[in-house]
Amino acid sequence: MYCYQCEETALHSGCTVKGVCGKRESTAGLQDLLVFVVRGMAWYGEALTGLGLGDRTHDSFIRRALFSTITNVGWDDTRFVALIEEALERRNALRRRFLERTGASWAEPLPEAATWHAPALAFAAKAADVGVLATENPDIRSLRELLVLGVKGIAAYAEHAAHLGYEKAEIGLFIERAMAATLRDLPADTLVALVLEAGHVAIAAMALLDEANTTTYGAPEISQVALGVRTRPGILVSGHDLRDLEELLRQTEGTGLDVYTHGEMLPAHAYPALKKYPHLAGNYGGAWWQQTQDFEAFQGPILMTTNCLVPLRQDNTYLDRLYTTGVVSYEGAHHVADRPEGGAKDFSALIARARQCPPPTALEAGQLTIGFAHQQVLALAGAVVEAVQQGAIRRFVVMAGCDGRHRARTYYTEVAQTLPQDSVILTAGCAKYRYNKLDLGTINGIPRVLDAGQCNDSYSLALIALALKDAFGLEDINELPVSYDIAWYEQKAVAVLLALLALGVKGIRLGPSLPAFLSPAVAQVLVERFHLRPIGSVDEDVAAMMAGA
Missing domain, CATH: 1.20.1270.20 (Substrate Binding Domain Of Dnak; Chain:A; Domain 2)
Known part of the structure; x- marks a missing residue:
């Protein structure tokens, strides 16, 4: 191996x-x-x-x-x-x-x-x-x-x-x-x-x-997502696949069951065609690496639609409540078969299991504000440009990507807490769970954390940057008051990184560590061409980013 x-x-x-x-x-x-x-x-x-x-x-x-x-x-x-x-x-x-x-x-x-x-x-x-x-x-x-x-x-x-x-x-x-x-x-x-x-x-x-x-589901809207739980039994959906979630919501209408999202499914609450379901109850828990605690506490069945599924601990008891579908597989879990041509997946066994379960255990309360994909942010472009011109916003920091278990990832929480009040964080992917529940305030009514959605919605962040470039009349995307402080974990994040490089973005900080699959010579090529660099200390990186370096 x-x-x-x-x-x-x-x-x-x-x-x-x-x-x-x-x-x-x-x-x-x-x-x-x-x-x-x-x-x-x-x-x-x-x-x-x-x-x-x-x-x-x-x-x-x-x-x-x-x-x-x-x-x-x-x-x-x-x-x-x-x-x-x-x-x-x-x-x-x-x-x-x-x-x-x-x-x-x-x-x-x-x-x-x-x-x-x-x-x-x-x-x-x-x-x-x-x-x-x-x-x-x-x-x-x-x-x-x-x-x-x-x-x-x-x-x-x-x-x-x-x-x-x-x-x-x-x-x-x-x-x-x-x-x-x-x-x-x-x-x-x-x-x-x-x-x-x-x-x-x-x-x-x-x-x-x-x-x-x-x-299919409409452009994401700025939305409030509940973090608490209701009193009815529930089903927890994790992963990324919105069609799986939609089909489950349809099949659970009128059943007395609630559906909750987990991890990268949080952005589903911003899509008009999904948020219309009153039994889409809220978001439960945190990032993927916390799922062994989250899934255990939830008490109802869990549907994994894509990555990221992690092995159960020896003390976990939710294997009989774990359902996989699509490419996801796990020994001992139930697997929901692919949808037939022109049809929908059959979630009846999962729904029947949910009816036998107690309501989820509350982990937290409150709300999160989401839905800042490119359509919504571009609608605010005038206010954003004005805030920059007035000096109210001095810097945007793109902190998108993946979360993970490594202790070094507290860096991203500390960066969010250390960034001055005239900065705005643009995020997508589960990296946001390091700071999206912090009270970081607003600037002229604009939240200081703008959540574009799932990791694939890093595309939205690219469109936002390109639109700002045009709005400010700049020739080069790297002239914008935008810094990139990206967290990565798996191969979707590699695709996102290559996409940013293809757009000509330079000076990306990548962490917690540079990929092990980069040989010294290949890493040097990326450093020379794109000024790719590892993260450093929080104070030094924040100071450098705010100075445009």
Whole structure:
């Protein structure tokens, strides 16, 4: 086992026995093998595209396969075995089509990922040969992994959009080309170019998801979300998938049950088509890493729609109340099957379980203000520009990204508390749980924490920055009074980072630590081109950001 795709990887190097996240060696190996076979699929797909025989019918499977390997998504080895078997079947179908077209005329040698085949009993042995360390050159390995991890994030965002019927062939074509590229002996400069191209595709994927969400559920509105609980039994929904939440809300109408959101589902309360349900009761608990306490206290069933699911502690008792769906898997949990073509998922078993449970235990009270996606902030653009011109707002600090368990993440709470009163925090993703419940006040009626939504809604923050650039008549986005102090944890955050780099944003502080998959040479490239830097001390970073450095 060697896994270093998340921020909390062991010793900031790589997990070699068991993941800090809780991932077993067997699971890590199966995930590596799944990615290996998907690379083989991509190789044939790209070749067939070049021959005018492109086949987009496999895009959905490739997205789901890559999404399943993101940190804290899949925990059930049997699900990965099934995915590998399906990937081999699909790859072999592509191979047959390729050979029918080319015969013996193809000059390029076929990579092993395009030819290897074995029964499931041999999967574990093969997995040991195809992981991260299969690439010997550390800089090429670093660039390949940076590309693959960014593509995983792109695949996840594109899959969310596809659930609402929004797809773009261009995204599938890039995923195919990028994964195939990792099987070729490409020079570092070519891989760097692909990594930066991935940033542009990440923007396209987040824009597509934004279009899907807002067209389906309406543009987010500034909204108050209750943090307390009601007296009826409830269902807790975590993850990111809004369609799953919508279908559950429909199926629980009139049942006497309430539905609560958790973690990255908090922004659902800002969408008009979702907030209209009176039994969408509020948000429960905090960020993903606190879920073992939150889920235990909730007492009702929990629906995990996407990442981030963490292993249960030995003293947890909610496994029989845990339901997974989509790409999420966990041994012993109930799994809600995919929706049939043109239909909805069947949540009847989960609803029946909820009827047997007591109401949730109250954790806190009060409200949160959310809904500051780009449509709402741009509607306030005049007031924002005026506040800047009058000196009431001196600096915007983008503190988006992922939260995590590491003690160093208290840095983000302390930054929020230390920033002067003439600064505004722009946030998206679960990183906001480090400070979104602090009373930081307002500036001319504008809250000092503007929450744009989920991690994919970092796209909103980019649009806000671009609109402010135009409003102030600036040529360069980096001339804005905006600093970037980003927290990262998993591969969706890698896609967001690449998107910001593709937009030309420079001077990003990234923490709590720079990715372990960046070799010193690759990290230096990012430092030189984009002035990427690690976080430092709270006081020094706040002073530097307020000074525009």
